[in-house]
Amino acid sequence: MTDKINELLRRVEEFKPKAAAEIEEFRIKILGKKGELNALMEEFKTVAPELKRELGQQINRLKNEASARINALREEWQNAAADTASSDDDLTRPGTSEHLGSRHPISLVRNQIVEVFSRLGYTVAEGPEIEDDWHVFSALNFPPEHPARDMQDTFFIEKDPDILLRTHTSSIQVRTMERQKPPIRVICPGRVFRNEAISYRAHCIFHQIEGLYIDEGVSFADMKQSLLYFAKEIFGEQTAIRMRPSYFPFTEPSAEVDVSCNLCGGKGCPVCKGTGWLEIMGCGMVDPNVLKANDIDPEKYSGFAFGMGIERIAMLKYGVKDLRLYFENDVRFLHQFDEAL
Ligand code: PHE
Numbered sequence: 566m567t568d569k570i571n572e573l574l575r576r577v578e579e580f581k582p583k584a585a586a587e588i589e590e591f592r593i594k595i596l597g598k599k600g601e602l603n604a605l606m607e608e609f610k611t612v613a614p615e616l617k618r619e620l621g622q623q624i625n626r627l628k629n630e631a632s633a634r635i636n637a638l639r640e641e642w643q644n645a646a647a648d649t650a651s652s653d654d655d656l657t658r659p660g661t662s663e664h665l666g667s668r669h670p671i672s673l674v675r676n677q678i679v680e681v682f683s684r685l686g687y688t689v690a691e692g693p694e695i696e697d698d699w700h701v702f703s704a705l706n707f708p709p710e711h712p713a714r715d716m717q718d719t720f721f722i723e724k725d726p727d728i729l730l731r732t733h734t735s736s737i738q739v740r741t742m743e744r745q746k747p748p749i750r751v752i753c754p755g756r757v758f759r760n761e762a763i764s765y766r767a768h769c770i771f772h773q774i775e776g777l778y779i780d781e782g783v784s785f786a787d788m789k790q791s792l793l794y795f796a797k798e799i800f801g802e803q804t805a806i807r808m809r810p811s812y813f814p815f816t817e818p819s820a821e822v823d824v825s826c827n828l829c830g831g832k833g834c835p836v837c838k839g840t841g842w843l844e845i846m847g848c849g850m851v852d853p854n855v856l857k858a859n860d861i862d863p864e865k866y867s868g869f870a871f872g873m874g875i876e877r878i879a880m881l882k883y884g885v886k887d888l889r890l891y892f893e894n895d896v897r898f899l900h901q902f903d904e905a906l
Contacts, residue, residue, distance in 0.1 A: 566608060566616075570623045573601060577631045585642040592635045602628060667903040671772055671891055674879040675754050678774050681798040682752045685791060687776060690751040692737035694758070698727035700736040705815040706854040718760035720769075730758035733872060735815060738777040742859035747866045748780040754875070765887040772875040777851070779861065779868030785818070785850060788869035792848065796824045799878065803830070807842060816849020816870055827881065836884075843881055846873035 577595065582588050595601050605624055612620060668676075679689055692700075707714055720730040737753035754774045761767045778787070789808065796804045804827065808820040823844050826837035833839040848871035853863035876888050883902075885891075890898050 566605070566612065566620055567623060569605065570620075570627050573605075574627055574630060577627070577634050580634065580638070582638060582642070585639075585646070588635060588638050588642065595631050596628070596635070602631065667899065669891075669899065670879050670883060670885075670902045671875050673902060674882060675772065675774065675875050677799060678795075678873075678875070678878070679752060679754060681795050682776060685750075685794065687750045687752045687778075690737050690741050690753050691755060692731075692734070692740045692753070694731055694756055695722065696729060696731040696736045698729070700739045701729060701731050701733070704739040704855070704858045705735055706852050706858065707814045711814065720758050720760050731755075732759050733757055734773045734775045735870070735872065738775060738870065739859060741777065742779075742861060747861060747868070749868070750778050750780075752776045763889065765889060768876070768888055768892060770892070771888075773872055774875060775870065775872035777868060777870045779851065779856070779866050781866055783867045783869060785869070788848060788850070788871070791869075792822055792846075792871060796822075796845070799882065800824055800827045805831070808848075811847060811849075813847060813849055815852050815855045816847075817852045819847065819849035822846045822848055822871070824881075828884070836881075845878060845881070846871055848872070 573595070580591055582591065593600060597603075602624075605627075609617070609620060609624060683689075701719075702714060703709075719732050722728045722730065734753040734755040734757060737755065738751065741749060741751050741753075752774055753776070754772065756770060757773050758770055761769055763769060778791070789806075793806050796806045803825075805825040807823050809823065811819045811821045813819045821844055823842035825831040826834060826841050826843050828834050828836050829841065831841040833841050837843050848869065851868040851870050856863040856866060856868070876891055879885065879891070880888065
């Protein structure tokens with residue numbers, strides 16, 4: 566038996582693992598429940614009593630030696646693993662930078678416009694993209710069969726009753742008047758749909774922001790001042806505006822708003838087609854018929870409304886010449902707006 570013990574001791578001393586996993590294998594083989602040490606213990610039970618003392622000491626020594634050796638090996642391998650990891654990871658190397666996504670230019674401009682009007686006390690209202698005839702046309706003073714309905718080429722989903730994709734976010738203004746009594750001060754951003762041929766200057770989907778302000782004694786001068794403030798905030802302090810008479814069924818009087826061309830400063834250039842002015846939105850005093858249709862007393866209240874295409878504002882602001890770029894999501898185009906964050 567002494568020979569067996571010595572033989573095992575020698576193996577423990579000579580054990581040289583080639584991988585960390587081998588240490589654990591070796592431990593199970595020697596010290597495990599069914600391991601060689603336990604087998605020796607079994608045999609030990611059967612030896613003559615006079616040999617027990619001597620053999621018992623030898624077995625104990627073997628046990629201690631084996632555990633110590635295994636623990637030492639384990640530590641050695643752990644340190645080695647940590648060493649190789651840190652030598653692979655050169656902490657002084659510059660990091661690989663992850664490219665962060667950026668906001669879409671339409672979102673950037675939308676947020677800017679919302680921010681400017683929120684400073685004037687407007688809150689944001691939203692509404693459904695699939696609408697009925699009442700909210701898009703009838704409540705806005707478009708009589709049935711009125712040719713003004715053709716101004717906006719509508720995508721119909723169902724006929725009688727008409728269900729359609731909203732052609733402007735004025736529908737949200739109607740929904741706001743249903744819910745809320747004056748004073749009302751909302752801006753309504755959203756996606757709108759018109760059946761137009763897609764080109765560099767028109768798309769069947771685009772984004773609008775419309776605004777509505779109703780209170781006692783709201784005047785055309787209030788509208789003009791608010792829109793001038795807006796234009797200066799978006800296009801710069803030197804910006805001027807002018808209004809040209811126009812027509813919308815839901816406003817009377819109505820106007821188109823132009824801003825002075827921010828490229829040539831009003832002198833005339835290809836972008837403003839030599840006029841020095843760029844058209845940016847429609848506006849007007851809310852037609853009394855619209856107030857009546859929405860249960861607001863036109864004798865007591867007046868208001869103004871305005872509406873603009875976000876793509877158009879973004880094109881003018883960033884000098885983008887083709888509207889389709891906003892919808893193609895080509896990252897080379899979108900990356901140019903990273904800085905704008
Ligand atoms: N709803 C109009 C459009 O889509 C814009 C507008 C809104 C004009 C409010 C006047 C007042 O073209």
